Amino acid sequence: QVQFVESGGGLVQPGESLKLSCTGPGNIFERFDMGWYRQAPGDQRDFLAAISWSGTTTFIRESVRGRFNISRDNDKNTLYLQMNSLKSEDTAVYYCNNYPAVPDYWGRGTQVTVSS
Secondary structure (H helix, E strand, O other), X not given: OOOOEEEOOEEEOOOOOEEEEEEOOHHHHOOOOEXXXXXXXXXXXXXXEEEOXXXXXXXXXXXXXXXXXEEEEOOOOEEEEEEOOOOHHHOEEEEEEEOOOOHHHOOOOEEEEEOO
């Protein structure tokens, strides 16, 4: 089954930074807009950010704008999410997928926990 693989999560203190990565096979990464999503405990999975296939256009959800940044390296089939000034409410499992998301491509995600 074709899926994306997320990595880079961990336990950090409020105010710290993390950079998440996501890789996938070229046939579902190249030439596709990509997105980051997250699911907090007890909540539904929410959209966070998107980037065009060329990397020239990005959109960041207002709630994390100014703290999070999305980027990609098409030569490495890798998507990134730079997260700065992390808050406890950023605690969640973070996923990547095409944008719009394709249900069959969800991976296991990477856990981010922000706690003092």
